Amino acid sequence: MPQLQRQVFLGSIVVLLLIVGLLPLLSMLFKSMIIDGHFSLEAYRGLLASRHQWVLMRHSLALSSWVTLLTLLVGVPLGVILGKTDLPLRRTFAVLFVTPLLIPSYIVAVSWFDLLGSEGLLADLLGNPVAQMTNSFLFSLSGCVAVLFTIFLPIPMLLTMIFLRTIDPSLEEAGRLVSGWFGVLKGISIPLILPAVLLAAMLVFLLSFGEFSVPAYLRYDVFPVESFTQFSAFYHFQAATAAAVPLVAVTLLLLLAEALFLQEKTYPLRPSATIGRSMTIALGPYRKGVFVLITLLGFVIVILPIVVLLIESAGMDAYREALDRAGGSLLHSLYYAALGATLLTFVGFFVGYLIHHRTVRYWRMIDSVTIFLFALPGTVIGIGLISLWNTPWTNFVYATPMIIILGYLAKYTALTSRITAAQLAQISPSMEEAAQVAGAGWFRRMVLIVIPLSWRALLAGWIVGYLFSLRDTEITMLVYPPGYETLPVRIYTLMANGSPQLIAALCIIMISATLLPAALLWMLYHTMTTKEIK
Amino acid sequence: MKKILYAILALTAAIAIWQMDSVPKLSQKIVVVYVSEDQVFSEPVLKDFEKETGITVKAVYDTEESKSTGSMNRLIAEKNNPQADVYWANEPIRAEVLKQRGIAAPYASLEARDIPSVFKDPEGYWTGFSARARVFVVNDRVKEKPKTILAYIDPRWKGKSVIANPLFGTTTSEIAALFTIWGDERAKAFMEKLKQNDVALSTSNGESADFVAAGQYDFSLVDSDDAVNRSRQGKPVTMVYPDQGAKEPGCFIVPNTVMLIKGAPHPEHAKKLIDYLLSPKTERKLAFADCAQIPLHPSVQIPPELKPIDAIKVMEVDYAAVAKKMVEIQAFLKNWTGL
Known part of the structure; x- marks a missing residue:
C-alpha cells in the first residue's frame, strides 16, 4: 500500500511535467503539419529548400562553437585557480564572475553597447573613428561571441570548482611525490574532471545555440531569432515550428551523446566524503601576478559594463522615470519569480527523488526530458504553450499569469531536480529504511525524514529557481497576458526608441532586483549551514 | 530552517491568492x-x-x-x-x-x-x-538636396544612399504603395535599379538615419520622427518632403x-x-x-x-489596395533581399 501511495504520487508529478513541458511541443509539432485542415509537410520542405536556413545553421554553429571553445579555455583554468589555489578573495571572485549569468542576457549586451556602441562611452572618449570600429565589432559574430562568453564563463568555472573538490586527495598527494603541481593537474586532476568539462561544454553549447536575446539585439541571424521572427513578426506558425526543428534536433543529439558518454560518469554528482580535505596549490611568487590578472579579467568583463550602465543612467530623473514606468512590472517579476521558484522547488524535489531512487523504470527518460526542456530555446517553449493553451476553454491558464508560471516550470525543472538528486545522494538511505521498517508510510517518511534532511537542496533549489524565473525573457515575452508583463519584457519593449538613460536605469534596477534578494537568501543559507556544522 | 521554508511557502501562497484575485x-x-x-x-x-x-x-x-x-x-x-x-x-x-x-x-x-x-x-x-510622413533625411554637407524618390536610381547618387530593409515596417508599406500607383512593371524595374545604383540596406529606419547623420551616406528615406529626432539631437541633417512637384506623386503618409x-x-x-x-x-x-x-x-x-498635413502634398493611395499588394510582393521582396 505505501508503495502504491508513492507510485501514484510520483506518477502524478510525472504526468504534470509531461502536460506542462512535452504536450505543448507535441501540439506545436502537430499543428505545424496541418495546413488548411490537411496533413502537409510544406513548412519543412520550405526549410530544406531555403538557402537562408543553411546560413542560419552556419551562424548558429559558429556562434555556439566559438562561445564553447572560449569559455572552456578560460573557464577551466579559472575554476582551477578559484577552486584549488591559495589566491586571496577566491569566493568573492567566484561570485563576481557568476553575476552576468544571473541577469537577463540582453542587459549584458545593452551594457556592452553603452560602452562600445557608436554613441557609447568609448565614442565620447576616443572619438568617432574608434567608435565605428568597436561598433562594427559588437554588431557581428565576434561581438555576439564576446557577450555570450562573459555570460556563460561561470558554467565551466563552477563545474570545475565543484568537481575538483570531489577528487580523492590521496591521488593528488601521490602525484605530488613525483611531480610538480602542473604535472599533477595535467596527469591526474584534469583527466579526472574531464566529464565535468565535457558537461560544461555541452551546456554552454546548448545554451548559446538556443540564445535569442543577445543575437537579436546585436542583429546576428541565428535559428532562435528566425523562429521568433517567423512567429511574432509574420505569424507563420508552421514556419516558426519548422525553424525550431534544427534547434530541437541539435539539442537531442547532444543529449544522446551525454547519455552515451557522460551520464554514468557524472551522475550522481556525489561529492566525495573527503570534502574539505582537498589539497591546495600554493601560488608562491605567482600569487600577486595571478591576483592582478584575475582582478583585471573581473573588472573588464563584469564590473566595467555595470559601471558603464551606472554612468549612462546617472541622475535621479532617469531612475524616477524608470520606476514610474516599470514599478508595476518589477512587482510582477518578483511575484512570478517567487511563485515559479516555489513550484519549481516542489516539482523538482519529487522529480529529483524519483531520479535518485530510480522509483520508476523510466527514470532516465524523465531526467532526459527535463534536461531537454532546459536546453530547448525559450521561444520554442513559448510557441508550444500558445499552441496548446490558446482556446476559449483554457483561458484560466492562457489569459492569466499561470501561463508564465507553466513556462518556468517547463524550462527550469531540470535545475531543481538535479540539485535535489545531488543532495539526496548525500543522505544515507538507512534513515528512510529504518522508518519504513518501523511502519511509517511513504508520505510520513517524506514529511518527517526526507524533506527535513533535504532542506539545503530545497532552499538552494528555491534560490536557483527564483533567479532563473526572474531573468527569463524569451518565454515571458511570447506568452504574457495583457497587463502582466515582467521587468525584463518591459525593458525589452521600451528599448524601441526609449532614451539610453532610461534603459540603463531600468537595467540597473533589474540587476539590483536580481542580486539583492539572491545575496540576502544566500547569506541566510550560508549562516544556517555554518550554524548546523557548529 | 523549517521556519524559513514555511515563511517562503506562506509568502508564495499569499502572492498566488492575491494574483488570482487580480485576474480581470x-x-x-x-x-x-x-x-x-x-x-x-x-x-x-x-x-x-x-x-x-x-x-x-x-x-x-x-x-x-x-x-x-x-x-x-x-x-x-x-x-x-x-x-x-x-x-x-x-x-x-x-x-x-x-x-x-x-x-x-x-x-x-x-x-x-x-x-x-x-x-x-x-x-x-x-x-x-x-501620422508619420516618409521623408528624406539628408546630411547637411550635401548642397543640392534630393527632391524625389527617383534620386535613389540617379547615377549621381550611386553608392551614396541607404534604405531600410524593404521586408519590414514602413519601408515595405511605401514600396507596396509605389507598386499600386506605378504598376508592377515600373515598380520592379525601380527596385532592380536600386541594386544597380548600389543603394545600401540597413536593418531599420533609425539605423539609416544614424548612418546619414554620421556622414556614411548622403541621404535615406526614413520616417519623419527619425529625421526630427536626429535634428533635435543637433545632428547635421535636414528633413526633405519628397515628390512635392506638380507632376510628382507626393509624400507617403x-x-x-x-x-x-x-x-x-x-x-x-x-x-x-x-x-x-x-x-x-x-x-x-x-x-x-x-x-x-x-x-x-x-x-x-x-x-x-x-x-501641417494640409501643407504637404500627400501621396493619394488606397490603403486597402496597398495592404493586398504588400502580401502579393512578399516573395518578390524576399528574393530581392536575397533571403
Missing part, C-alpha cells in the same frame, strides 16, 4: 489594448486615459524584434479566442489586413469627423490619426490607426478608448512628444519642425 473579470472597468506604436510614446497617452476615465488599461506592446507586427499576429492567433478590445497600430496596412481577416469590428467615432476621409476606412473598420476588435470582451470601454485616441488632444500630445507625429485634425498646434 468582465465586469471590471478595464480595456485591453494591443499596441504596435512604440511603448515609450504610447504608454503616457494610455496612462492619461486611465487617469481621466478611471478605466484601467491592460496593454501588450511590440518589441523592436517583432518589427511592429507582433501584436497584430497575436490578434490573428487569438481570432477564435479574442483577448483584446482595441488595436492601436502604428500604420494602416496591418489594420487593413486584420479587417480583411475578419478580426475587426466597425466603429465610426464622432471624434474622427474632421479627419480627412483618405485616412479612414470607408466602412469604419479602422481610423487614422497622428503613414497614420497611426485604431480599431475595435470583433468579439471584444469590453466593447463599451473600447469605444471610449478609441474616442480618446482620435481626439485632437491626443494628436497634440503625440505631435509634441519625441515621436513628432503630424496631427490629422486641422488646426491642432504643432512643433516648428513639422509641416
Whole structure:
C-alpha cells in the first residue's frame, strides 16, 4: 500500500511535467503539419529548400562553437585557480564572475553597447573613428561571441570548482611525490574532471545555440531569432515550428551523446566524503601576478559594463522615470519569480527523488526530458504553450499569469531536480529504511525524514529557481497576458526608441532586483549551514 | 530552517491568492489594448486615459524584434479566442489586413469627423490619426538636396544612399504603395535599379538615419520622427518632403490607426478608448512628444519642425489596395533581399 501511495504520487508529478513541458511541443509539432485542415509537410520542405536556413545553421554553429571553445579555455583554468589555489578573495571572485549569468542576457549586451556602441562611452572618449570600429565589432559574430562568453564563463568555472573538490586527495598527494603541481593537474586532476568539462561544454553549447536575446539585439541571424521572427513578426506558425526543428534536433543529439558518454560518469554528482580535505596549490611568487590578472579579467568583463550602465543612467530623473514606468512590472517579476521558484522547488524535489531512487523504470527518460526542456530555446517553449493553451476553454491558464508560471516550470525543472538528486545522494538511505521498517508510510517518511534532511537542496533549489524565473525573457515575452508583463519584457519593449538613460536605469534596477534578494537568501543559507556544522 | 521554508511557502501562497484575485473579470472597468506604436510614446497617452476615465488599461506592446507586427499576429492567433478590445497600430496596412481577416469590428467615432476621409476606412473598420510622413533625411554637407524618390536610381547618387530593409515596417508599406500607383512593371524595374545604383540596406529606419547623420551616406528615406529626432539631437541633417512637384506623386503618409476588435470582451470601454485616441488632444500630445507625429485634425498646434498635413502634398493611395499588394510582393521582396 505505501508503495502504491508513492507510485501514484510520483506518477502524478510525472504526468504534470509531461502536460506542462512535452504536450505543448507535441501540439506545436502537430499543428505545424496541418495546413488548411490537411496533413502537409510544406513548412519543412520550405526549410530544406531555403538557402537562408543553411546560413542560419552556419551562424548558429559558429556562434555556439566559438562561445564553447572560449569559455572552456578560460573557464577551466579559472575554476582551477578559484577552486584549488591559495589566491586571496577566491569566493568573492567566484561570485563576481557568476553575476552576468544571473541577469537577463540582453542587459549584458545593452551594457556592452553603452560602452562600445557608436554613441557609447568609448565614442565620447576616443572619438568617432574608434567608435565605428568597436561598433562594427559588437554588431557581428565576434561581438555576439564576446557577450555570450562573459555570460556563460561561470558554467565551466563552477563545474570545475565543484568537481575538483570531489577528487580523492590521496591521488593528488601521490602525484605530488613525483611531480610538480602542473604535472599533477595535467596527469591526474584534469583527466579526472574531464566529464565535468565535457558537461560544461555541452551546456554552454546548448545554451548559446538556443540564445535569442543577445543575437537579436546585436542583429546576428541565428535559428532562435528566425523562429521568433517567423512567429511574432509574420505569424507563420508552421514556419516558426519548422525553424525550431534544427534547434530541437541539435539539442537531442547532444543529449544522446551525454547519455552515451557522460551520464554514468557524472551522475550522481556525489561529492566525495573527503570534502574539505582537498589539497591546495600554493601560488608562491605567482600569487600577486595571478591576483592582478584575475582582478583585471573581473573588472573588464563584469564590473566595467555595470559601471558603464551606472554612468549612462546617472541622475535621479532617469531612475524616477524608470520606476514610474516599470514599478508595476518589477512587482510582477518578483511575484512570478517567487511563485515559479516555489513550484519549481516542489516539482523538482519529487522529480529529483524519483531520479535518485530510480522509483520508476523510466527514470532516465524523465531526467532526459527535463534536461531537454532546459536546453530547448525559450521561444520554442513559448510557441508550444500558445499552441496548446490558446482556446476559449483554457483561458484560466492562457489569459492569466499561470501561463508564465507553466513556462518556468517547463524550462527550469531540470535545475531543481538535479540539485535535489545531488543532495539526496548525500543522505544515507538507512534513515528512510529504518522508518519504513518501523511502519511509517511513504508520505510520513517524506514529511518527517526526507524533506527535513533535504532542506539545503530545497532552499538552494528555491534560490536557483527564483533567479532563473526572474531573468527569463524569451518565454515571458511570447506568452504574457495583457497587463502582466515582467521587468525584463518591459525593458525589452521600451528599448524601441526609449532614451539610453532610461534603459540603463531600468537595467540597473533589474540587476539590483536580481542580486539583492539572491545575496540576502544566500547569506541566510550560508549562516544556517555554518550554524548546523557548529 | 523549517521556519524559513514555511515563511517562503506562506509568502508564495499569499502572492498566488492575491494574483488570482487580480485576474480581470468582465465586469471590471478595464480595456485591453494591443499596441504596435512604440511603448515609450504610447504608454503616457494610455496612462492619461486611465487617469481621466478611471478605466484601467491592460496593454501588450511590440518589441523592436517583432518589427511592429507582433501584436497584430497575436490578434490573428487569438481570432477564435479574442483577448483584446482595441488595436492601436502604428500604420494602416496591418489594420487593413486584420479587417480583411475578419478580426475587426466597425466603429465610426464622432471624434474622427474632421479627419480627412483618405485616412479612414470607408466602412469604419479602422481610423487614422497622428501620422508619420516618409521623408528624406539628408546630411547637411550635401548642397543640392534630393527632391524625389527617383534620386535613389540617379547615377549621381550611386553608392551614396541607404534604405531600410524593404521586408519590414514602413519601408515595405511605401514600396507596396509605389507598386499600386506605378504598376508592377515600373515598380520592379525601380527596385532592380536600386541594386544597380548600389543603394545600401540597413536593418531599420533609425539605423539609416544614424548612418546619414554620421556622414556614411548622403541621404535615406526614413520616417519623419527619425529625421526630427536626429535634428533635435543637433545632428547635421535636414528633413526633405519628397515628390512635392506638380507632376510628382507626393509624400507617403503613414497614420497611426485604431480599431475595435470583433468579439471584444469590453466593447463599451473600447469605444471610449478609441474616442480618446482620435481626439485632437491626443494628436497634440503625440505631435509634441519625441515621436513628432503630424496631427490629422486641422488646426491642432504643432512643433516648428513639422509641416501641417494640409501643407504637404500627400501621396493619394488606397490603403486597402496597398495592404493586398504588400502580401502579393512578399516573395518578390524576399528574393530581392536575397533571403
